[in-house]
């Protein structure tokens with residue numbers, strides 16, 4: 001009996017590179033898209049072999065997946081359906097930029113089985129969108145949401161970013177409330193991190209952009225938590241809120257430390273006790289797949305893989321499951337898997353985190369407290 005898998009498919013193409021972005025994505029490579037879709041299909045065939053494993057979620061991330069033509073998406077998805085046993089109620093998500101979609105495009109995506117969209121909105125405030133170098137304005141978002149609903153996509157997520165230099169508590173509230181008016185099924189709220197090598201890091205180092213203010217970011221997180229809580233959203237993961245029953249099933253696989261295949265340039269996967277990463281550059285990826293080989297779960301384009309030892313499995317289990325604010329870490333399951341309790345595994349450190357009010361124990365589970373949610377990176381750092 002094979003465990004049910006999640007599939008992550010990476011689409012590494014964007015029209016423009018946003019100022020904060022350090023994802024594995026490329027501009028000016030649109031002529032590669034069809035060859036890339038064919039390579040993804042070939043990679044799916046390599047890792048699936050002759051076994052039709054069950055799959056319960058499929059996620060197209062990027063990059064900008066909504067730049068892929070319906071024909072290229074069909075090439076990829078028809079191979080997925082042919083080589084995996086995809087559940088009838090599988091969640092099939094696609095990230096989309098609001099300025100890339102049209103009604104005929106979304107009709108085509110629905111016909112291919114996509115049933116959930118994730119819109120990268122980030123802010124509704126023009127000056128913040130300009131600083132982030134996003135290519136849409138708020139009206140484009142209004143139109144995209146209306147188009148999505150008209151095409152039958154009631155289930156969509158909206159991403160917003162806080163901690164942006166120049167963003168105030170008031171302007172952040174404006175973004176959250178404007179998006180709340182759409183009543184999306186799901187919200188992902190991320191704190192801006194300025195990564196080396198991005199234009200924003202350069203602006204920061206040259207003093208042309210002020211540094212983000214972590215105290216203000218903490219207040220923004222708190223404000224959003226209150227606004228979304230009052231609007232009936234369940235804060236089920238550190239950065240994610242949903243209407244009841246609309247948690248992102250795909251990401252739950254990550255947070256429950258389940259098995260998922262990462263396919264496409266720069267994708268990461270975790271299956272059969274192995275973590276791996278696929279080669280990042282799309283041209284190298286296409287070449288490596290064309291060379292053939294590969295076997296579940298590693299295709300011929302895998303650049304790096306690690307067989308997880310017991311310590312890594314313990315760390316992965318803790319840092320993924322504590323992210324889930326309702327479920328947390330189940331002490332009994334942890335002990336069944338590792339033959340020690342979390343208290344035995346983490347000793348004094350765990351007692352300190354409980355004592356400082358960053359962790360709590362409830363119903364034989366370890367959970368982050370409200371205070372621990374915003375300081376989760378420090379909690380994980382101490383536990384590791």
Ligand code: SF4
Pocket residue numbers: 013014016017018021022023025062063064097120
């Ligand atoms: S659209 Fe997304 S993936 Fe593309 S450059 Fe902007 S942030 Fe990066």
